[in-house]
Amino acid sequence: MKTTDTLTGQTVIHVVQHLAPGGLESLALDLLAFSTPINQVMIVSLEGNKDQAIEKWPRLKPFANQILFLDKNPGVKLQTIMQLVKAFNQFKPDVVHTHHIGPLLYAGLAARLTSVPVRIHTEHDVWHLNNDKHVRLEKMALNVAKPQLVADANLVQDTLLSHFDYKNTSTIKNGVDCEKFRPGSMNVARAHFNLPQDKTLIGCAGRLETVKGHDLAIAALSYMPRSVHLAIAGNGSQLTQLKKMADQYDVSDRVTFLGLVDDMQRFYQALDLFCMPSRSEGFPLSPLEAQACNIRTAVTNVGASKETLCPKTGHLIRANDIHDMADVLFHMTCISVDANPRDFVLKHNNIRNMVKAYELLAVEAMPMGALA
Incomplete structure (x- = not known):
């Protein structure tokens, strides 16, 4: 296993369902914005296109060269897996980090097909696990992708452990930018x-x-x-x-x-x-x-x-x-x-500590010799 002593730059791809204003999406953008400078980080959005997304969410504009949109239509689309395989072969990520069940299903499989060394999946809420179909789908996706499974809250981790016998589970709580959000007049x-x-x-x-x-x-x-x-x-x-x-x-x-x-x-x-x-x-x-x-x-x-x-x-x-x-x-x-x-x-809940925790998780999960 890698340790922090062998930390080198990583290429990290976050995969979300759609990139629009929201808590999960803001978190993914923060993971990009506050990443260690030696890392190369990008976000892939399964749905939507770049121009429309930036128009609706101007915060994306500074990161226009680090976001990719697949313009996926509703429903199950096998083509999306092939688009992700192509993207992963092009960018050769060390880490693929998925957010929510859709990205886990598509990008988790694509990451295994392209031998991405580290897969991380963050579960941001567990309301969807009230649906038995979702439980079956997520269990299948976890067995295929075999990611490091992260809960963003203690309640989420407890729920995940009640549904899945999955050992690689930990909690990293969400954070906010405490330099931006600070007291004022x-x-x-x-x-x-x-x-x-x-x-x-x-x-x-x-x-x-x-x-x-x-x-x-x-x-x-x-x-x-x-x-x-x-x-x-x-x-x-x-x-x-x-x-x-x-x-x-x-x-x-x-x-x-x-x-x-x-x-x-x-x-x-x-x-x-x-x-x-x-x-x-x-x-x-x-x-x-x-x-x-x-x-x-x-x-x-x-x-x-x-x-x-x-x-x-x-x-x-x-x-x-x-x-x-x-x-x-x-x-x-x-x-x-x-x-x-x-x-x-x-x-x-300082965003900088949260980002460091994810980066450390990726380094510790990296197989020896996987990073140049």
Whole structure:
């Protein structure tokens, strides 16, 4: 086995289903952006094309030469395996790192066919393993690809071990950029977004879709004092419905929809509290980003969300419970805490430590002599 003493540059290819704004996709992009400079890293997206992806997600533009799109159509496409085989033969990766079940099925097989020395698969959530078909498919894919299996949360690892008798399993928790997400001036941030300076401001962030639970936050707001306002960052199909709901609850003058926000660190800096009201999650990044900005945070108790909370400053909310959400958030507005949530994120969820952990895993799994 390789050790850190023999560390040399590696060619690493991450494979995702699609490259669009999202937690999993942001993580893959961070693994590229924060990789050790001697490594050559790229991302292959099974679906989509480069021009459209960059237009929808400008963050991709600086990495345009390091991303490849296969434009896969829905359904099972054997051609995709051959496209990946061709790409792997061209770039000769030392490591193929897959994210979620689709990439594992396609790229895992292609990596074995092209004798890629190290395969890593990260499981970002386990909701899909409630489906027996998915369990069978993943078991087959793991047996074929034989990757180092990584869970991004303790809950995810426990679930994987309950489904699969797979020895090469470990946990590497997701991280965020603590140099980008850092404390800043609340007044400046509120002025930037034209948010009220004299109100208690709770923020939510994420796609405006039912699963993210913004409707629950709006309903909970109606049970809190009128001095409490809500700012929501994100776009999605539920925008019109959410605005109607704010009218129905008579809180439209207390809810600000900011749309898609590019400088999310400034959004968090504007807040008194951050709330993630989701109905379903894996291991979410937004609570980590908010806490890295030293903003106290509350999350619904879904998926591995509670693993993202600073135990001294964070609070859990019962899922789908408007009244508990209102109670928890109001309680948080009334108390001060002599602790910094940023310290928790720096210790447990710094993106640079996460990247180092993945790089070390790849080096340790590398067969002797596989690297030049």
